[in-house]
Amino acid sequence: MIKIRLQKISDAERFYEILGNPHFTYFNVQPKSIKDERKWLAENPKRRKNNTEWNYTIMNDDEIIGAIGVKINLHRNHIGEIGYFLDEKFWGKGIATQAVKLVENICFKKLKLTRLEIVVQPKNEGSKKVAIKNKYLKEGLLKKVLKYKDGSMKDCFLYAKVL
Numbered sequence: 001m002i003k004i005r006l007q008k009i010s011d012a013e014r015f016y017e018i019l020g021n022p023h024f025t026y027f028n029v030q031p032k033s034i035k036d037e038r039k040w041l042a043e044n045p046k047r048r049k050n051n052t053e054w055n056y057t058i059m060n061d062d063e064i065i066g067a068i069g070v071k072i073n074l075h076r077n078h079i080g081e082i083g084y085f086l087d088e089k090f091w092g093k094g095i096a097t098q099a100v101k102l103v104e105n106i107c108f109k110k111l112k113l114t115r116l117e118i119v120v121q122p123k124n125e126g127s128k129k130v131a132i133k134n135k136y137l138k139e140g141l142l143k144k145v146l147k148y149k150d151g152s153m154k155d156c157f158l159y160a161k162v163l
Contacts, residue, residue, distance in 0.1 A: 002095055004056035004068060004102045007044055011057050012037040014064040018087045026124040027085045028148055051077065054111065058086065058099050065090050068099045070107055070116070079115045080107050084130075096130045104134065108163050118159045119145065131159035 016034045019027070031037040047053040055069035066086035073079040082103060084096055100118075107113045118136055120127040131138075136159035144153035 002065070002098050002102075003059050004099060005059060006048075007041055007055045007057050007067065009038050009041045011064055011067075012041055015041075015067060018066060018085060021088055023088055024085065026121050026127065028146060029085075051111070054103075054106065056099075056103060058084070058095065060090065060095070065095065066099070068096075068103050070103060070111075070113075072111070072113070078113055079117065080111070080113045081117045081119060082107075083119075091126060094133075096126070097133045100130055100134050104161070114163045116161045119156045120159060121146065121154055121156050128157070128159075134161070136161045 012031075012034050016031055016037045019030045019037075024030070031040065044053070044055050047055070051072055052074065053069055053071050055067060057064055058066040058068055066084060068082065068084035070080040070082050073081070082100060084099055086096055104116060107116055116136070118127065118131045119142065120131060122141075139158045139160050142156050142158050145156050146154040148154065
């Protein structure tokens, strides 16, 4: 059984390790160093206070196996976008599906959001399954919505759930 907790600065080394996996072709974030990851994690309380992001560590027993978060839309603060990553050893085991359910509960009940979105690259079959299993509806294809570090732009499907 998995659980989520607010992220800690001490999670930095494990996140750096997970995000450094060369098989992460659909997750567009990779910290340059553990120091940079610590710096980013140190800003989480500010993001929560400003209600712009709520980021959680995914735990399997006492092991850090990934992260999940929600970014609040600045102009429509009733909408949140969920994003997540998992250690490759845990792919395909239903863990991301469970983590989305856990964060969704926080989003709808605590944060009072009324719409949640998951943006998925068309070839990312795993994330499409996560969205569908959690009863998100595919609303369409967003053209050139995701910008990679190399400047390339990717299309993504938009899945959403409305309270």
